Amino acid sequence: xxxxxxxxxxxxxSFLALFLLLCILFVWSINSGSVAMSLPDIIKIIFRRExxxxxxxxxxxxxxxxxxxxxxxxxxxxVSGFLLQTFFHNPIAGPxxxxxxxxxxxxxxxxxxxxxxxxxxxxxxxxxxAAFFGSMISMGFVLVVSRKVRRMSMLVICGVMISYICSxxxxxxxxxxxxSNIVNLHNWSMGSFSGMTWSNVLVMxxxxxxxxxxxxxxxxxxxxxxxxxVYAQNLGVNIKAFRAALILLSSILSACVTAFAGPxxxxxxxxxxxxxxxxxxxxxxxxxxxxxxxGAVFCLFCDLIARTLFAPTExxxxxxxxxxxxxxxxLIMIRRQKER
Amino acid sequence: xxxxxxxxxxxxxxxNGKPLIREIKIELNRGEILTLIGPNGxxxxxILKSITRQLKLIxxxxxxxxxxxxxxxxxxxxxxxxxxxxxxxxxxxxxxEDVVSTGRYPYTGNLGxxxxxxxxxxxxxxxxxxxxxxKDRDFTAISDGxxxxxxxxxxxxxxxxxxxxxxxxxxxxVKHKLExxxxxxxxxxxxxAAVIMSLHELDLAQKISDQVMCVKGKWIQKCGSxxxxxxxxxxxxxxxxxxxSYNAAFGCMELPAPLGEPEVFIIAGGGTGIPVxxxxxxxxxxxxxxxxxxxxxxxxxAIHLATQIIAEEAFxxxxxxxxxxxxxxxxxxxxxxxxLKEFGTWNEANERLWEEARKEK
Numbered sequence: 001x002x003x004x005x006x007x008x009x010x011x012x013x014s015f016l017a018l019f020l021l022l023c024i025l026f027v028w029s030i031n032s033g034s035v036a037m038s039l040p041d042i043i044k045i046i047f048r049r050e051x052x053x054x055x056x057x058x059x060x061x062x063x064x065x066x067x068x069x070x071x072x073x074x075x076x077x078x079v080s081g082f083l084l085q086t087f088f089h090n091p092i093a094g095p096x097x098x099x100x101x102x103x104x105x106x107x108x109x110x111x112x113x114x115x116x117x118x119x120x121x122x123x124x125x126x127x128x129x130a131a132f133f134g135s136m137i138s139m140g141f142v143l144v145v146s147r148k149v150r151r152m153s154m155l156v157i158c159g160v161m162i163s164y165i166c167s168x169x170x171x172x173x174x175x176x177x178x179x180s181n182i183v184n185l186h187n188w189s190m191g192s193f194s195g196m197t198w199s200n201v202l203v204m205x206x207x208x209x210x211x212x213x214x215x216x217x218x219x220x221x222x223x224x225x226x227x228x229x230v231y232a233q234n235l236g237v238n239i240k241a242f243r244a245a246l247i248l249l250s251s252i253l254s255a256c257v258t259a260f261a262g263p264x265x266x267x268x269x270x271x272x273x274x275x276x277x278x279x280x281x282x283x284x285x286x287x288x289x290x291x292x293x294x295g296a297v298f299c300l301f302c303d304l305i306a307r308t309l310f311a312p313t314e315x316x317x318x319x320x321x322x323x324x325x326x327x328x329x330x331l332i333m334i335r336r337q338k339e340r
Numbered sequence: 341x342x343x344x345x346x347x348x349x350x351x352x353x354x355x356n357g358k359p360l361i362r363e364i365k366i367e368l369n370r371g372e373i374l375t376l377i378g379p380n381g382x383x384x385x386x387i388l389k390s391i392t393r394q395l396k397l398i399x400x401x402x403x404x405x406x407x408x409x410x411x412x413x414x415x416x417x418x419x420x421x422x423x424x425x426x427x428x429x430x431x432x433x434x435x436x437e438d439v440v441s442t443g444r445y446p447y448t449g450n451l452g453x454x455x456x457x458x459x460x461x462x463x464x465x466x467x468x469x470x471x472x473x474x475k476d477r478d479f480t481a482i483s484d485g486x487x488x489x490x491x492x493x494x495x496x497x498x499x500x501x502x503x504x505x506x507x508x509x510x511x512x513x514v515k516h517k518l519e520x521x522x523x524x525x526x527x528x529x530x531x532x533a534a535v536i537m538s539l540h541e542l543d544l545a546q547k548i549s550d551q552v553m554c555v556k557g558k559w560i561q562k563c564g565s566x567x568x569x570x571x572x573x574x575x576x577x578x579x580x581x582x583x584x585s586y587n588a589a590f591g592c593m594e595l596p597a598p599l600g601e602p603e604v605f606i607i608a609g610g611g612t613g614i615p616v617x618x619x620x621x622x623x624x625x626x627x628x629x630x631x632x633x634x635x636x637x638x639x640x641x642a643i644h645l646a647t648q649i650i651a652e653e654a655f656x657x658x659x660x661x662x663x664x665x666x667x668x669x670x671x672x673x674x675x676x677x678x679x680l681k682e683f684g685t686w687n688e689a690n691e692r693l694w695e696e697a698r699k700e701k
Binding site: 276 | 392393394413414415416417418421422423425427429431432433434438439442443445446448450451452453498
């Protein structure tokens, strides 16, 4: 009884802390940039929609969509990672290391070049569809490989290889594409939250919101699945449908991220791991919302660094997330090794 | 006519549509334990997996409570049937209580939140397996014996009418094997659940089972009460034993008797000979023993261990012919060991034998 209270106290504090962090980083992100603004100004611009024109445009057209995108996509990425880890029973599975992001990147690049060279603009929805298609191709490969190999490290190595192949092809394609958009494409293929429009934000909000809510309502079967497939099946989980749903949802979420921000590394592994260790539980009903919040905080933080550290030059978001995320992955591997 | 709680009719099981074992007939009442025994790879797990619907039946049917299990929904099965597997799992950051709680899955709502009644059921199940003190421990950090108990508690709080266990005692040491099976037996008596399991330990299978089924080859070899199954000849045949034998009286396996002309003669009786027999067998020295009555406990061991036995019919005084045979045998041995300190009236022939041996030294 005592411990129960203790545990639920931990949950409350963790969620509250994550939420506070999110708020602080949100305000901080909007506040920082090449044009300095005071807090009262920002509040005035956002809530009363009045103020000086340049500042108004910077906030409404540049900073706000970007910050919102970082929140939504960061959350989506980390939930997607959690789903993949559940699916493969593998703590270092994630959309980036399994090559799913790169697959999406390849198909999106192809689509963009194909359409732009004919003078057709690519809508946000089309980008997402292309990314989803690419994700599913990579996912197909990974699934085939996972049937052949049982060791988790092998699976990840295969994923990284798939990722290299896709990136190489993307680079070819980008090199040979003759378009003024190439700079844009290059930036995107490195991963960045810059250049978000409100219509992008709207599309991603709808997709991510629906997917994450669905995932949340799947927390019961996910919990049963954590014990293993056979136990889950005995408890009445329809395994085939459940596995298909996991694959689809994680692909949709990571495709959505890749379509808008390019491949973002390590968030999908690092955040779920950190969140589980903070909460000291792996109960999906707690971990899923915490993952979303945690991913949002992590990406906001990394984006803040990416664009302010060497301003006006911007770093790619992946280099910053890798800096913080990769050590976590190494930590997990070492810890696993010790357990054996 | 069929009033068994669980029965299978002409059930054929196998992988990928290829039949492995055909026409299996199981008839089980509530509160009974059926144990599958047989050599490795004979298909025990295949049968269990088919019953739990992990594998599709290739032919025939399995009925639980008079209904065909293939027609039941996953949810209905979940409320009636629970499983305990050998497969070692490593759930991340789950306490033992969390693991047990998953058994309540078929009874909770859409989000799987436990109500007070569910929590009470979890507590009771953990109490039944004497694991309440493990409640808050991390599942991956406890011993194998404790893990099996936790998994049994998980199955219990699923409130099943039938439990299927696949080699539940495989990784446990002797103490924990006994403890686990004792708890299982108690649980079966209390909840009146039907149990089907596979076991490697023949001695335990004999003691805990109401029915034993021998799995080997394309058809079920034999099915019956432990008394029918656990005979020396049959167990040797079931496992194709070429070395050693099964001692039905003791319910244990014996290594093969040393071969060759007996070098040592042992005068024994009343269980005094067994330690000496085993020692000689370990050292590979062939020996003869006598004079044993056929109802002597030494006789049961000697059958499996001695090269030659000089025996007398039970409840008969030792006849002179038998004494003569023993004497001749003894004279051809290079050494004589007498395990007896006292000789009774009916055993005075052995006393004479010993005196003879000492005289000749």
